[in-house]
Amino acid sequence: DHLHVSEPPLAVAFGILLGPYALDLITPDRWALNDVRVQEITRVIVGIQCFAVGIELPKHYFWRHWKSVLYFLGPVMFCSWAITSLFAYLIFKTCVPTALIIGACLSPTDPVLAASVLAKSRFSKRVPKRLKHLLAAESACNDGVSFPFLYLGIMVLKFSSAGEIIGQWFLITILWQCTFGLALGLIIGNCANKLLRFSDGRNYISRPSFVVFYLLLAILCVGVGSILGSDDFLVAFGAGVGFAHDGWFSKKTHSAPFPTILDMVLNSSMFVFFGTIIPFKDFIPRDVTPNYGIWQLCLFVILVLLFRRIPIVIAMHRFIPDIRTLREALFCGHFGPMGVGALFLAMEARAELETGTGIPHKKPGKGTFPLTGKEEAVFLVWPVICATVLGSTMVHGLSTLGISVYGHFLTPKEERAPLLGQQTDGLDA
Numbered sequence: 530d531h532l533h534v535s536e537p538p539l540a541v542a543f544g545i546l547l548g549p550y551a552l553d554l555i556t557p558d559r560w561a562l563n564d565v566r567v568q569e570i571t572r573v574i575v576g577i578q579c580f581a582v583g584i585e586l587p588k589h590y591f592w593r594h595w596k597s598v599l600y601f602l603g604p605v606m607f608c609s610w611a612i613t614s615l616f617a618y619l620i621f622k623t624c625v626p627t628a629l630i631i632g633a634c635l636s637p638t639d640p641v642l643a644a645s646v647l648a649k650s651r652f653s654k655r656v657p658k659r660l661k662h663l664l665a666a667e668s669a670c671n672d673g674v675s676f677p678f679l680y681l682g683i684m685v686l687k688f689s690s691a692g693e694i695i696g697q698w699f700l701i702t703i704l705w706q707c708t709f710g711l712a713l714g715l716i717i718g719n720c721a722n723k724l725l726r727f728s729d730g731r732n733y734i735s736r737p738s739f740v741v742f743y744l745l746l747a748i749l750c751v752g753v754g755s756i757l758g759s760d761d762f763l764v765a766f767g768a769g770v771g772f773a774h775d776g777w778f779s780k781k782t783h784s785a786p787f788p789t790i791l792d793m794v795l796n797s798s799m800f801v802f803f804g805t806i807i808p809f810k811d812f813i814p815r816d817v818t819p820n821y822g823i824w825q826l827c828l829f830v831i832l833v834l835l836f837r838r839i840p841i842v843i844a845m846h847r848f849i850p851d852i853r854t855l856r857e858a859l860f861c862g863h864f865g866p867m868g869v870g871a872l873f874l875a876m877e878a879r880a881e882l883e884t885g886t887g888i889p890h891k892k893p894g895k896g897t898f899p900l901t902g903k904e905e906a907v908f909l910v911w912p913v914i915c916a917t918v919l920g921s922t923m924v925h926g927l928s929t930l931g932i933s934v935y936g937h938f939l940t941p942k943e944e945r946a947p948l949l950g951q952q953t954d955g956l957d958a
Contacts (some may be wrong), residue, residue, distance in 0.1 A: 537868070540801045541803060544786060546804060548804055557806050564890060579673070582666065583669060583771075584639055585773075588779075591666070597851040601663070601671070602671055609636040612841075614631065616832050618630040631841075631914070634679065637871070637874075656860075663852075663861070665794065672873075673707065673710065707763055717750060717771065718772035718774070798814060804870070805920075821913075838863070839863055846858030873917075879893070879907055879911065893908060
């Protein structure tokens with residue numbers, strides 16, 4: 530914390546060290562932690578984080594800042610998807626639907642990685658609150674908003690007629706998964722708020738039970754969304770916003786450290802787990818994926834980190850009310866980490882293409898070259914996403930240290946803090 534280094538890069542490095550490619554102490558394959566378990570673990574972690582962001586935002590935040598959030602969920606996210614898909618298509622020589630699926634998995638900002646830097650770290654004190662709230666709101670919304678982008682590529686691979694593709698995409702993805710999911714979350718959150726206030730007003734519930742209610746309500750939302758086949762993350766986020774819309778719950782739990790502790794434990798554990806499941810052996814070319822290898826992966830990750838968000842945010846920053854300077858636009862454009870949400874979306878894509886039931890096979894099957902469009906997506910999506918998440922975790926997690934070092938030595942010597950971690954000037958200072 531004093532060095533302005535977030536936990537995820539350290540947790541991933543620790544997971545790699547303990548995993549099957551180093552000390553071989555943690556071996557998920559031997560513990561039956563297959564891809565089905567990975568899908569559910571990431572679903573719960575991201576759902577809880579989306580719910581947490583909905584609660585931690587100031588009351589009535591979206592009424593006052595809807596325009597800034599809308600720019601990030603609209604033009605910025607669309608361009609991120611299009612640019613990433615283009616890189617995947619050109620570098621890996623995939624078919625268009627596979628490239629669209631890869632782009633959709635990597636278009637949202639990860640709420641888990643974002644929370645590790647923006648929540649209550651020492652570095653977060655240097656970021657203006659309006660930027661912290663904007664990036665947090667975007668990270669919680671766009672994991673759910675990414676479903677239409679993801680399912681567009683999936684529908685093209687699953688159905689042959691344009692009418693069926695458009696019908697399934699609009700009716701199932703847009704209306705049922707996204708619109709209904711968000712509405713359901715808002716209803717659950719408002720009802721839970723009234724129920725908790727009623728119980729608290731009659732002393733039916735103790736103060737420690739508030740944080741238990743917080744955790745169980747988040748898990749309930751993920752479960753309800755999953756059972757109904759709607760967008761789990763929009764249900765969880767909508768519930769968080771509805772639950773905390775009046776600021777009452779935040780005041781009641783302001784001094785409770787449990788949510789922060791819960792975030793740190795869950796997030797650190799998840800990234801240690803991710804470090805143990807990174808498929809390094811799949812990063813090398815195989816007969817079924819001849820246009821994919823280490824050099825292509827490195828080039829793809831570098832281009833995505835440089836061009837996925839930064840150019841579009843800088844180009845549009847004059848239209849986004851909460852971004853006031855070019856330096857703030859550069860920070861917001863850079864700070865779009867890809868993490869646990871991308872892992873879940875990759876598994877969701879595989880599940881839809883492999884079984885059509887939302888549950889993937891334990892491991893991808895064996896294909897023969899040339900691959901069909903579905904087989905190509907199944908083989909490529911997971912290793913590409915894992916490699917990009919690894920790169921993003923390291924770059925975004927350690928970039929706070931780079932920003933601190935740069936700001937420290939840019940400051941005149943007589944005004945400089947004696948230690949790097951004590952630098953508290955804002956980003957524009």
